[in-house]
Amino acid sequence: MSYVAIADRDHEQEHHDPQTFLTKYIWSQDHKVIAVQYGITAIFVGLIALGLSAMMRLQLGFPNQFSFINPENYYQFITMHGMIMVIYLLTALFLGGFGNYLIPLQCGSRDMVFPYLNMLSYWVYLLSVIILIISFFVPGGSTGAGWTLYPPQAIMQGTPGTDWGILLMLASLAVFIVAFTMGGLNYVTTVLQARCQGMTLMRMPLSVWGIFIATILGLLAFPALLVSAIMMLFDKTLMTSFFMPAISSMGVDPGYTGGSPILFQHLFWFFGHPEVYIVALPAFGIVSDLLSTHARKNIFGYRMMVWAIVAIGGLSFIVWAHHMYVSGMNPYFGFFFATTTLIIAVPTAIKVYNWVLTLWQGNIHLRVPMLFAIGFIFTFIHGGLTGLFLGNVTIDLPLSDTYFVVAHFHMVMGVSPVLVVFGAIYHWWPKITGKMYNETLGKWHFWMTFLGTYAIYLPMHYLGFAGVPRRYFAMGNTEFLPDSAQDLNAAITISALFVALTQILFFVNMIWSLWKGPKSDPNPWDATTLEWQTPDHPPKHGNWGHELPVVHRWAYDYSVPGYEEDFIPQNVPADKAPAGRDHGEDH
Amino acid sequence: MEIGLITLAVILATLLGWLLKQSFNTQPWIAEQVSATAHHGPLGGSSNTRLIALMALMAVVTSFFALILSAYALRMELGDWVPMTEPQLLWTNTVMLIFASLALQWTRNGAVKGQASRLKPGLIATGVLTAGFIIGQLIAWQQLQAGGQLITNNPSNAFFYFLTGAHAVHIIGGMYVWARATARVMLGTAEGGTIRRSIELCTIYWHFLLLVWLILFGLLLST
Numbered sequence: 001m002s003y004v005a006i007a008d009r010d011h012e013q014e015h016h017d018p019q020t021f022l023t024k025y026i027w028s029q030d031h032k033v034i035a036v037q038y039g040i041t042a043i044f045v046g047l048i049a050l051g052l053s054a055m056m057r058l059q060l061g062f063p064n065q066f067s068f069i070n071p072e073n074y075y076q077f078i079t080m081h082g083m084i085m086v087i088y089l090l091t092a093l094f095l096g097g098f099g100n101y102l103i104p105l106q107c108g109s110r111d112m113v114f115p116y117l118n119m120l121s122y123w124v125y126l127l128s129v130i131i132l133i134i135s136f137f138v139p140g141g142s143t144g145a146g147w148t149l150y151p152p153q154a155i156m157q158g159t160p161g162t163d164w165g166i167l168l169m170l171a172s173l174a175v176f177i178v179a180f181t182m183g184g185l186n187y188v189t190t191v192l193q194a195r196c197q198g199m200t201l202m203r204m205p206l207s208v209w210g211i212f213i214a215t216i217l218g219l220l221a222f223p224a225l226l227v228s229a230i231m232m233l234f235d236k237t238l239m240t241s242f243f244m245p246a247i248s249s250m251g252v253d254p255g256y257t258g259g260s261p262i263l264f265q266h267l268f269w270f271f272g273h274p275e276v277y278i279v280a281l282p283a284f285g286i287v288s289d290l291l292s293t294h295a296r297k298n299i300f301g302y303r304m305m306v307w308a309i310v311a312i313g314g315l316s317f318i319v320w321a322h323h324m325y326v327s328g329m330n331p332y333f334g335f336f337f338a339t340t341t342l343i344i345a346v347p348t349a350i351k352v353y354n355w356v357l358t359l360w361q362g363n364i365h366l367r368v369p370m371l372f373a374i375g376f377i378f379t380f381i382h383g384g385l386t387g388l389f390l391g392n393v394t395i396d397l398p399l400s401d402t403y404f405v406v407a408h409f410h411m412v413m414g415v416s417p418v419l420v421v422f423g424a425i426y427h428w429w430p431k432i433t434g435k436m437y438n439e440t441l442g443k444w445h446f447w448m449t450f451l452g453t454y455a456i457y458l459p460m461h462y463l464g465f466a467g468v469p470r471r472y473f474a475m476g477n478t479e480f481l482p483d484s485a486q487d488l489n490a491a492i493t494i495s496a497l498f499v500a501l502t503q504i505l506f507f508v509n510m511i512w513s514l515w516k517g518p519k520s521d522p523n524p525w526d527a528t529t530l531e532w533q534t535p536d537h538p539p540k541h542g543n544w545g546h547e548l549p550v551v552h553r554w555a556y557d558y559s560v561p562g563y564e565e566d567f568i569p570q571n572v573p574a575d576k577a578p579a580g581r582d583h584g585e586d587h
Numbered sequence: 588m589e590i591g592l593i594t595l596a597v598i599l600a601t602l603l604g605w606l607l608k609q610s611f612n613t614q615p616w617i618a619e620q621v622s623a624t625a626h627h628g629p630l631g632g633s634s635n636t637r638l639i640a641l642m643a644l645m646a647v648v649t650s651f652f653a654l655i656l657s658a659y660a661l662r663m664e665l666g667d668w669v670p671m672t673e674p675q676l677l678w679t680n681t682v683m684l685i686f687a688s689l690a691l692q693w694t695r696n697g698a699v700k701g702q703a704s705r706l707k708p709g710l711i712a713t714g715v716l717t718a719g720f721i722i723g724q725l726i727a728w729q730q731l732q733a734g735g736q737l738i739t740n741n742p743s744n745a746f747f748y749f750l751t752g753a754h755a756v757h758i759i760g761g762m763y764v765w766a767r768a769t770a771r772v773m774l775g776t777a778e779g780g781t782i783r784r785s786i787e788l789c790t791i792y793w794h795f796l797l798l799v800w801l802i803l804f805g806l807l808l809s810t
Binding site: 113114181184185186188189192193194197198200201202203216219220221223224226227230231234238239240241242255257258259260263266267270298302303306310314317318550551552553554556557568573574575577578579 | 592598602603609613615617619635639640643644651655657658665666667738739742745753
């Protein structure tokens, strides 16, 4: 017998449904369970990171009022907040969580092609999270090097956590990369090999496209972080001089010679910039699907949307040094990287236009997922536009070390993806759990989060313009700042605490839904994609019962003229419903 | 970073060309009747699944080594670089790795032609030669240490240990798959088609790591 992929195997023959609690929910090889495990773990560490940001805001808004915040642990809060949010929450949640859940269901396969490897990926990820959390409790605490971990300060005395914290951080990152690679190989291979009949690449929902390309970026970019982490571990433990220059530490020569901190920055940002799109591309894809479904309209310019995702993915590898303008570089390099950075705005802008045009003349249903998706368009445009400013060397230099940058990347990389995360959870919650949530509570959650985050980050741009430096524990000698800057800081802190507390609404809603929520319809949003057409609701192990679905059309047949319903699922044959837009009245 | 960039450009261009072929001139909004028995899978059906996964893994490993080499090139330009003299033993090790690759190719050819008698000797020879390579590398490390060439002496030394170590780790990972295939052949639990595919994939990976080693070795010798 030649090798037969999971997707093609006979259901009875190969998919023995797991029986015990352990194999069903703990050591599960079912992509849906693994997705939930990834999701819960990621959100759990995300909450820790949210708590850390609240502590930072307390210090910034009300300096020196709280005895439990000192300069050392303030830096630890910054570092761990950034690292957790970017890697352990967003990357893990979008790819490990949504990637795991959506790829097999939306592509019409029974599972990932390597279920065991998929399970292993989660447990190794959990190990990386545990190592990360342990670093809070070791002598000296977690590292306070900033999330970019720049040497030499990351491993020199004087920075918090240089004894154990930095070692555990680097080890945790290396373990995370191993976990991601196991998952990533699975996602890519599943998309390429396990799609059901008729699911051509150009019929895949944009969610799958976003996750697919983001996974490829991750697979190629994470090695850069691995290389830099290993080399820094060598510098720290074996006293090599990859990154460490000849340096004197508190009057003592630690023995380093002539290494290059800039080399680390190159490697770090070679990973770091694609990382932005590893988070953003799945968000782009998911938002496209949410907008189309809830506006009852086909996505505007599907092919262009696919190619924009691919183009952004490719371009994201040649912009990394725009994070390093302040490190100093040949002006021609600066010019090159500024140019590529501005070019990447073109496909990104195409996507934004297409989202807006999808909404135009749509039959917009302002349900909770839709609110979050539209909210994303706002925050993404705001965050994206400030990115155009910062992509230019001359504007970046004065703004780089101010709150303008904090505002920019939190808008574009914090708030925007998180809104998509919420939108996606509200959208797929009925499919995952089989239960509905409270719509009103969800809308409250949206409005308070959306307006609250604007109250946090919009004023931060002004603080940045005024010259308020970032990374500072306390303002110090900054007489050039008006007193009102501190008032604004206090207001931002109050908004931040408000938004943080608002998230309780989300958890209350979800717990209530699980406990007492009404049963949901198998396809509550009248969506076209395959995951809403499963024979069981919520889908069982193996997803499709006895027969795999067959796909006859793309994922965006909404409001097709001449059909009685306003959606045609992907598995409806061409002879049972209009065969496409060209056959309708638009022709 | 040029090395990393060029490698990535090649990987991405390959992917892009393939994507273009898949998606160019399609009209996704047109629905078409699809028969449930139609052949599917863009790359010739799902029997290639593990090959695709291996190719993806090799792309990741290529990216990993290309980035180390980028760092190598950047670090080399700084003033304190002193070229290291590589132990002569590396030549012997290289020959062993080449023969390991050849032995595996011979085994694979036998498996494809249905000559089951080649499997056991071929796989064992591969294992012995590959283990010989790893042990040889360890001895080379010891020789260097004994000769006072420590990892801290110079960045060229540090890169030498890092590169050879990273390469050895990848080979040991391959040995795990080799060990599983060999165990099945020895115990007689192997099924013709499955074992043939395992050996085919191992062969590709072995050739790939040989190529990586030849590039690394060439670079280490020339700098």
